[in-house]
Amino acid sequence: MSAHRPTPPVRGAPCWVSLLARDLEAAQGFYSAVLDWRFRPASLGEEFSIALLDGEPVAGIGALAQSLQIAVAWTAYFAVEDADDTAGRIRERGATVAVGPLKLGPGRAALAxxxxxxxxGFWEGQTLAWSVGQGNAPACLELRTRDAFEAAIFYAEVFGWASKEPGGCDVTYEHDQVIVRDGTHIVATLHGGAVESAPDPRVRPRWHVHFPVRDIEKVTAAAVAAGGTATPVAPGVEGAGRQAVIRDPDGGIFTVTAS
Structure with a gap:
């Protein structure tokens, strides 16, 4: 998130994805080799950088503070109008705000x-001209959870999804998944089993980031050569692109999808 090309975000929509890495320089080297990203400094400070592909912003990578006892992971951030109000709604519903809200550069952020x-995460402030499913931004943002319907209720109450107020996100239930749209296109999906089915205890709830790639064989080979792992994903929906789950050397997990 930077002052470069700031834009008002759609309330409740994903507005950024970021990785907190233990070694910023090493993480930049890995993602440069695997996804051909280039990096520039972010307005948040020297411990943060913005990944670019063909000159367009893709994601952020920051150095994980030693005082934060959290796992290295890709995190999706959602746009909010008031970070303190959002934090309160999260706590009221039995969930956790782990860090923040904190002042970061031109806005305020928190992890939950x-x-x-x-x-x-959630972010109060202007954002880059960036949206899931558009340009070089992630192709898909997907929550895999035990009960998608229950999760959708939680996020709708926290982020104002499906509210009657203008400027927010719409939600529909299609083919056993919850679909979130920002008014123009799909920005997130929630998976977790059919309505009235028992929650699956084997599922570890996690937001997954899918990055589009042109040559999936080249990308997965580069990931292994750079010290990561790559696991092909069995085809799911007919017509969907080929996918692989990649774990970087620090443990950060993401999915690549053939575009």
Whole structure:
């Protein structure tokens, strides 16, 4: 999130994805080798950088403070009008605000976990001209959880999804998944089983970030060569692109999808 090309975000929509890495320089080297990203400083300070692909912003990488006892992970951030109000709604619903809200550069940010333990962030302030499913931004943002319907209620109450107020996100339930749209296109999906089915205890709730790539074989080979791992994903929906789950050397997990 930077002052470069700031834009008012859609309330409740994903507005950024970021990785907190233990070694910023090493993480930049890995993602440069695997996804061909280049980096520039962010307005948040020298411990943060913005990844670029073809000159367009893709994601952020920051150095994980030693005092923060959290796992290295890709985190989705959602746009909010008031970070303090959002933090209060999260706590009121039995979930956790782990860090913040804190002043960061031109805005305020916080890290939280929903009632099932899936971590996410929220951001108050202007954002880059960036949206899931558009340009070089992530192709998809997906919550895999034990009960998608219950999770959708939680996030709707926290972020104002499906409210009657203008400028927010719409929610529909299609083919056993919850679909979130920002008014123009899909920005997130929530998966967790059909309505009235028992929650699956084997699922570890997590927000997954899907990055589009042109050559999935080249990307997965580069990930392994750079010290990560790559696991092909069995085809799901007919017509969906080929996918692989990659774990970087620090433990950060993301998915690549053939575009």
């Amino acid at each position: 976990a929903d009632r099932d333990g899936a971590t996410f």
